[in-house]
Amino acid sequence: MKTVWRRTCGLALAPLVMVSAVACGGGSDQASEGTTLRVIVNITPNLTEKYWNDLFAKYEKANPGVNIKLELTGTISADAKLRQDLAAGDPPDVAQQIIPSAETAQLFADLSDQDWAAKTPLADQYTLDGKRYVAGVGEQIQSLVFYNKAAFEKAGVDATKIRTMAQFTTAMGDLKKAGYKPLQTSGQWVTGGQFSMMADAGVLTADPDWTAKRKAGKNSFAKSDYLSYFQAYKSWIDKGYVEKSALGLTYADGQTNFLNGKSAMYMMGSFFVPAADAAKKSDEVGVFTMPTDGAYPSGQFGNLSNPYVVVNKSRHKAEAIKFVKWATTDPEAIKSQLASDGNLRSGFTYDTSSLGTAVQQILDKAPSVLVKSGDRQPIAGFSDELNKQVQSLYTGSSPADAADGLDKWWNSQG
Numbered sequence: 001m002k003t004v005w006r007r008t009c010g011l012a013l014a015p016l017v018m019v020s021a022v023a024c025g026g027g028s029d030q031a032s033e034g035t036t037l038r039v040i041v042n043i044t045p046n047l048t049e050k051y052w053n054d055l056f057a058k059y060e061k062a063n064p065g066v067n068i069k070l071e072l073t074g075t076i077s078a079d080a081k082l083r084q085d086l087a088a089g090d091p092p093d094v095a096q097q098i099i100p101s102a103e104t105a106q107l108f109a110d111l112s113d114q115d116w117a118a119k120t121p122l123a124d125q126y127t128l129d130g131k132r133y134v135a136g137v138g139e140q141i142q143s144l145v146f147y148n149k150a151a152f153e154k155a156g157v158d159a160t161k162i163r164t165m166a167q168f169t170t171a172m173g174d175l176k177k178a179g180y181k182p183l184q185t186s187g188q189w190v191t192g193g194q195f196s197m198m199a200d201a202g203v204l205t206a207d208p209d210w211t212a213k214r215k216a217g218k219n220s221f222a223k224s225d226y227l228s229y230f231q232a233y234k235s236w237i238d239k240g241y242v243e244k245s246a247l248g249l250t251y252a253d254g255q256t257n258f259l260n261g262k263s264a265m266y267m268m269g270s271f272f273v274p275a276a277d278a279a280k281k282s283d284e285v286g287v288f289t290m291p292t293d294g295a296y297p298s299g300q301f302g303n304l305s306n307p308y309v310v311v312n313k314s315r316h317k318a319e320a321i322k323f324v325k326w327a328t329t330d331p332e333a334i335k336s337q338l339a340s341d342g343n344l345r346s347g348f349t350y351d352t353s354s355l356g357t358a359v360q361q362i363l364d365k366a367p368s369v370l371v372k373s374g375d376r377q378p379i380a381g382f383s384d385e386l387n388k389q390v391q392s393l394y395t396g397s398s399p400a401d402a403a404d405g406l407d408k409w410w411n412s413q414g
Contacts, residue, residue, distance in 0.1 A: 037316055037323055040071040040078050040095040042306070045252045046274055046340055055336055059326055066319060071095075077189070077384065082107070082311070091313035093320040098309050099126065100133040101377045108133040109310035109317055111324075120328050121345055122304050126373040135328045137306035138343035141363055142269035143201035143290035143298060143370075146276070146355075150284065151180045151264035159288045165232050168291040172241040175264040183236065184263035186254030187247040191394075192387025194267040197301055199229035202292030204370045205299040212375040214410065221410075222403040228293060230390075230399035237393055244394050270363075271305075273342035273356045282353035289362050299368035305343040385409045 041052050049070060056068040071081060071092055078097040085092055086107070100108050111117040111132045120135045145168075147159055155178035157171045172182035185191055203210055203225050213219045221227065236242045246254065258266040259279045266272070267290070276282045289297045308324040310317060327333055338345055342356070344363070352360065363369075372378060389402040389409075397405070 034067070035065055035316060035319065036067040036069050037094060037320055038069050038071055038092040039323075040081055040092055040097075042078070042097045045255070046278070051340060055333065058332070059323060062326075063322075066323075068323070079380070080384075086311075086313065091311050091315070093311055093314040093316050094324060095309050095311060096306060098134075099304070099307060099373065099377065100128060100309060101380055102128055103380050105129075105131070105133055107312055109312050109314070109321060111135060111310070111321070114321065114325065116325050116329050122371060122373070125371050126304060126307075128374060134304065134307045134309050135324055136304035136308070137328050137334055137337045138304075138341075138345040138348075139302055139369070140269050140271055140305045140341070140343055141300040141302045141359070141366070141369060142197045143301045144197070144267070144269060144272075144287055144359065144362065145290060146258070146266045146268060146272055146285050146287050148180070148258070148261055148264050148284065149286050150261070151175060151178065152286070154178045155180065155264070159286055162288060162291050163296045164291055165229075165293050169232065169235065169241070172236065172265075173239070176239075176241060181243060181257075181263040182241040182265060184254050184258040184266045185242050185246045186249035186251055187391070188251050189383070189387055190251050190254060191247065192383060192390045195229065195233060195390045196383075196386065197267050197269065198233075198290055198292075199226055200301040200370060200372075201290040201298040202229065202294045204301065205292065205368070206294045208299075208368070208370060209376065211372060211378055215375070215379065220403075221406045222400065225293065226406075227399060227403045230393070230402050233390065234393045234399045234402075247391060247394055270359050271341045271343065273353065273359055274340060276355050277353045282355040285355050287355060287358045287362065289366070295367070297362070297365055297367065299370040300363060300366040302369040302371055304371075304373075305341060306337050379410065379413050381413070382410070 039056070041047070043049060052070055060066055060068055078095050082092065082095050082098060105128050117123060117132050117135045121139050122136060123132060126132070126134050152159055155174045157174050162168055162171055175182040185194055206225070207213070210219065210224070237244065249257070255266070255272070255275055257263050259276065259281050273282070276285050289300070292298045308327055310320045310324055314320045334345065335348060337343070338348060386406060389397070389406050392402055392405070393399070
């Protein structure tokens with residue numbers, strides 16, 4: 001897919017996990033005065049509550065009588081928020097940042113009869129047994145390392161020569177000697193997210209069906225290359241290349257540290273580009289594709305951006321489907337969401353910053369985009385458990401403990 005980035009202004013960054021919301025609503029599938037659609041949305045430093053309210057106000061204006069309420073959830077994931085609401089018998093109508101799996105598909109409305117849904121990004125890749133339950137706005141790539149150009153120059157590190165994990169680790173040592181915190185991380189979802197961006201690039205490039213095989217019991221984390229990535233990560237903690245205190249930072253704190261020059265490298269997805277643009281730092285930041293112990297360049301771990309699902313138990317299912325159609329097919333809604341998060345979509349072109357151009361060039365050279373969907377979708381709760389196991393490395397667990405713990409958790413899920 002060839003797309004040109006647009007430089008976004010005024011806002012900063014984005015990942016894939018934090019969510020937000022407000023009150024509840026009742027009613028029928030017929031829009032009428034006071035009808036409320038409760039929507040779990042992705043809240044980040046650039047996708048703020050104000051951003052979503054402003055965007056959705058356009059839908060409300062075009063659909064008199066329909067009210068959009070954001071679900072405020074604090075620091076839990078969209079999936080956890082949805083499960084809480086369903087357990088309480090108080091279902092929301094729409095949720096973002098949830099990818100249905102075979103185990104959870106029954107929770108969501110089947111959009112297979114909606115012609116527009118088939119035309120949204122990665123629609124075929126995200127089908128389950130031939131059915132569509134999710135519609136997205138664009139695509140993200142995430143196997144990227146952003147770096148401070150000045151730090152690399154001072155440390156004498158050449159980013160173009162970092163291709164293997166050993167070279168990556170050596171560069172961290174040189175950067176530390178030059179007085180920099182080599183690699184920026186933080187708590188919340190970031191620790192496990194960065195590990196996935198790194199390890200999946202290597203493991204899934206070598207075997208795109210690795211996760212499907214894990215589901216079939218044909219492999220394990222403890223007896224695969226995932227263990228070597230746990231070992232590399234633990235060595236960084238032990239050498240001080242990532243700081244143990246970073247677990248106390250929020251996602252926004254970590255990003256700010258990197259943008260302010262307090263750290264030299266930052267593993268993050270393409271959604272980081274708008275943050276650098278908004279901070280007017282794009283020309284000071286470089287980017288290279290994730291180093292691996294396998295093929296180089298690796299495939300880019302990627303995913304559907306701004307995915308929307310309609311909750312099956314919604315009291316306003318027809319209205320909710322209409323809203324999701326607007327969010328994922330209306331040109332202005334699409335442009336707004338793509339620009340705010342630095343995402344990609346075929347047919348939409350944008351002006352670009354220097355950093356955006358560099359990310360686009362990495363995508364153009366990538367042999368594949370590695371999407372975890374369908375049979376390649378991990379079981380429900382995996383990202384939270386991975387995050388827990390990666391963070392356990394900071395508190396004394398060994399790489400073998402973390403990999404084995406991941407296997408034991410997976411096996412316990414039936």
